Amino acid sequence: GNSVTQMEGPVTLSEEAFLTINCTYTATGYPSLFWYVQYPGEGLQLLLKATKADDKGSNKGFEATYRKETTSFHLEKGSVQVSDSAVYFCALKGAQKLVFGQGTRLTINP
């Protein structure tokens, strides 16, 4: 069945550092891929998505590219801010339901 594996956390960085959170998937067919973010005390919010191979999703300075050959969708940001501290979830969608990774907790120190 479909599954998502995320880089284990927690991840702690200094402000303005470069961020990569790894995500790989196993799926049949051609899933859509997503990154969701959960800020402290809030619900899941869509951060970005890509619906086919080689698509790049981007939002708020974050980017991720759908790599079919490596079955990956790594999240990157060139310069993180304290306000980026949150839990990040990689997810895929086949037919209908979302399948999530276990989440990566990111803490950015000033």
Next chain:
Amino acid sequence: GAGVSQSPRYKVAKRGQDVALRCDPISGHVSLFWYQQALGQGPEFLTYFQNEAQLDKSGLPSDRFFAERPEGSVSTLKIQRTQQEDSAVYLCASSLPRRGGRETQYFGPGTRLLVL
């Protein structure tokens, strides 16, 4: 416009008690999903509705879990005879169908259930 809303936001139940969790999807959203998120884990799929039809309930962990959406809008997730392992955040999401299955699911704030 208004997002997905859920109530109550927090629920404490004694073991064996029945609970009902409510989800109000975004107006006009045809699809509605329930997920369970255990502490420190990613959400896991429970069940899916398209309008009032429950098309997939493969994720419901036992027959104590029951979901309904009788008029194709508001949905209720009911857990009977709650057990401690039911303690989790229950998330509701809604979406509009798009060609090729490329729709985005929008999540509510969740209901945090604690079973004592």
